[in-house]
Amino acid sequence: MSYVAPVKDLMFNLQHLAGLEQVASLPGFEDAGLETAQAVLEECARLNQEVIAPLNWEGDKYPSSYHDGKVSTTPGFKQAFRQFAEGGWQGLQHPVQFGGQGLPKAIGAACVEMLNSANLSFALCPLLTDGAIEALLIAGTPEQQQTYLPKMISGEWTGTMNLTEPQAGSDLALVRSRAEPLQDAAGQPDGRYKVFGTKIFITYGEHDMASNIVHLVLARTPGAPEGVKGISLFIVPKFLLNPDGSLGPRNDVHCVSIEHKLGIKASPTAVLQFGDGLAGKLPTGPGAIGYLLGQENRGLETMFIMMNAARYAVGVQGIAVAERAYQKAVGYARDRLQSRPVDGSLAAAAPIIVHPDVKRMLLTMRAYTEGCRAMASVAAAAYDGAHHHPEAEQRQQHAAFYEFLVPLVKGYSTEMSIEVASLGVQVHGGMGFIEETGAAQYYRDARILTIYEGTTAIQANDLVGRKTLRDGGRTARAVAAQIERTEAELQASGSAHALAVCQRLQAARQAFLEVLDFVLGNAKADPNAVFAGSVPYLLLGGNLVAGWQLARSLLVAERELVAGNEADFMRAKILTARFYADHLLSRAGSQRDSIVEGHAAVTEMAPEFF
């Protein structure tokens, strides 16, 4: 089997870190306890291991292809997507009233990880559909929701997010696509718009896995203000709908090409042309028919809510590809015989997994992956609390914590995934560089994760601006206070590993607090200095929170060991936490230095000096 889902670790996090039993005490989640989680995760593991994972390398060999406006996905994808949809997996976290399972995000996120480990390219289709569903849930009229949600949740139709244009990437203020209101016979707006423009980098913007595609498109209405405050969001289905809900005429949105990419080759990245007139047969003439979603000029707000969901999911993609790269590297390291052990314990070539440097690489991969997984699990539970807790204050606290974690989950888990995938190649030695080995695919695939749904720098802007400055650092300090409590527990444990981890955690927290003071103190007076350190601040924050969650894991594992549960798993967890502390958390000091003391060169370096 090319992938074995880490159900045990996912369940460990749900039970011991994310507090699933508490989540299951929230209204609406009564059936979502540990037993349900275990059953769902095992079923999910089966589908991903047996059906979807084997298509991963196929997708790399036989990417999506474009011909004459149509995109054919990798052979097998269509059937696999049917199985995925029929299993109800698209609707796992979505409301029961539209056909979903209504499970907590804490469980849903574990399933998202598996799907992405199995096949990053495949998983992007449901991932984007989830985002579109989210937007419709937030901003759609009851009629729009009834029209689109059941079909999307059942996997009959899929969804896309259309933001980027050639001149507008990170900077959506530059969006130029336009939407003109259509008028009825009496010259009054009839609620429809004609959308014109070119959108690029549209994931699954065209494909053959579903009968319709619901595009959500950012565009400007006539006379809309310049900049981000004049952007509206439109629903533009590939096929218009007849009054009875059946598929009607082809809309005037067309895929004109797909990109030739470094990785995730099976996922078609489309250039979409809205209103190029090729449809020709629409009675309204050229222009893609669209329907306003939410309020005019406030499209970006809705888009951001859905992007937040997508950003979290991309963070999970990082964890997912890291896990897969790790499993592959471990497998190779067990099989490959090369060189005698340095301690002379064997007089013949040993499996390279005994060599200290290979262990160090594998532990690095494992520690990053488990640390980020734990962080993501805790964040998901906070999301559930934010949406389902009966008390407003609790909801607000959970929301603040979740919002703070999103850029860390997205930014840190994806940055680490590149390093992990690269280590995976390294463990394979020369074989890692040969495409047929498969390790290189993860290295290529992972490379998009720090870019799409907002680059790491964009996540860092979000962290600095909306998540730190806006509340004057309150949430950040609350996180630090929680970490301090974990330190006290580590002290109380008193074991050598706990004490060592405690020391690192404390130093990292101090470094984080110093950085926080720096960010809060200088953002207004010297924004260039603060933003020179914005990504290091994000990486420090992610490092701290992931290390913290592993520290918590260590405490749990010590207790479980005493209780006689899963001894090997618990020992490995303790050592992974210790490794994380000594090798990764220990970087916090230098991260602090480069933020607090390292901006001079960045600021002074004139652009023309490069």
Add this chain to the structure above:
Amino acid sequence: MSYVAPVKDLMFNLQHLAGLEQVASLPGFEDAGLETAQAVLEECARLNQEVIAPLNWEGDKYPSSYHDGKVSTTPGFKQAFRQFAEGGWQGLQHPVQFGGQGLPKAIGAACVEMLNSANLSFALCPLLTDGAIEALLIAGTPEQQQTYLPKMISGEWTGTMNLTEPQAGSDLALVRSRAEPLQDAAGQPDGRYKVFGTKIFITYGEHDMASNIVHLVLARTPGAPEGVKGISLFIVPKFLLNPDGSLGPRNDVHCVSIEHKLGIKASPTAVLQFGDGLAGKLPTGPGAIGYLLGQENRGLETMFIMMNAARYAVGVQGIAVAERAYQKAVGYARDRLQSRPVDGSLAAAAPIIVHPDVKRMLLTMRAYTEGCRAMASVAAAAYDGAHHHPEAEQRQQHAAFYEFLVPLVKGYSTEMSIEVASLGVQVHGGMGFIEETGAAQYYRDARILTIYEGTTAIQANDLVGRKTLRDGGRTARAVAAQIERTEAELQASGSAHALAVCQRLQAARQAFLEVLDFVLGNAKADPNAVFAGSVPYLLLGGNLVAGWQLARSLLVAERELVAGNEADFMRAKILTARFYADHLLSRAGSQRDSIVEGHAAVTEMAPEFF
């Protein structure tokens, strides 16, 4: 122009760091002063910029291809190699008596960097040929030298290194290829051998750019001892030679396939079969005819000398690809307009090169590249001193310094090149992930550099074993003592930048010395602990030496600024050194921690726990 050779920076290093004027005072290098260097570098830049660099992307699009035992290289490569050869570039550093230019390595290395920046795949052919030439110079009989060297130095023939077999990668003790002595009519060995075996990962093991290929092949003679002490080195030409030196019959060595790789696609990576009998027409029957190079059973020693040259060159490849990735990223960052400056200095989208995080990324790329380039330049000058200094003690000192630096140049420059190439993709945002942009090629190409010619772990073993333990840390301490003198100069300068750099350098040196004590003190008693930190030790060493050379550069630049020379270049140099100190050298402390305090988890983690 897709590449502009950094002649100014290369000359800065030669003049101010490597001490080219001193090199030019050594016997044999009288004409190799700054003027010569400037002229050679400019001529080299022209060829690489105009002829070889434009073939880089071509090589990625149209890789070498295999058909029926023959390999066709990318269109244009053959002609470019002719130009390269006719310009005398293959012989730049090789002895005049065999047709070379006899220039110092200090100058040669600068030219090697340019060639590799222009085209990593193309450059591998001369790189391997250089290695083979080196081996022949060291171990060849006068007759062998006369037979092969002039043709190889002129670029008529090329050379290869045949080490790896499917079961023998890093561990050459496992080599199984065999060589049987041929006998004359009287039953006496006639000096020829028949070589049998399969070699993999043979760079330019077959191609169409030269009329003959001189393979150097590791194999065992009958009755040779097991392990590394029973391996001999053989010359196995693709075409045997007639007594008059003209090409004779095809030898029984054949390319049976080439690899499908992540990067350096234009460079054919061959599987070579020695003695599969397909030649058929040799009067000796199946078996590739080979000639012993050097002493029987001591092939590995020769191979190591030539591998040391190749390792240094691969380090330069890292610098080269980093430079090219940097140039591309700077170009994009100047052109791409996106988002307003965070300091509100412009009310419209600005070139992204003004954004602090983009500057931070570009400075990271630049600092790594310039730091490693400076380290490599100083190492090359030490090589020249080691081979040309009239005094034995001086030669010995230079040799020790050079030998110490080789694993750092190889290991650190290549590890950083992956990070730099990855940042290059990141600067491009979504466009970076599109293959046609070209940034992704560097990310793919760079990934081999930490693997071939000895993985980073193998370099680290070399650093720990042969370069640190063997002399009890004497060379390492001598390097630290030199660094301390630079610190004193920084203190004497007294400028804010110099003082800041001094502080980082001092801390990094202290960290290095603590690590050194740890390595020396524990290698025998606890080798697993020491080798758990071997790669971090290498990275710390590389970091320290590169940071040191930039600190020296800062001092030079301050003086040159006062003298009114090249103000912008010197200011950029100062800021690059400062950036390196604050963002990279500052990692030394955490590197120390993970070595000295981070081995417990690695050692305790049982292989079955992964």
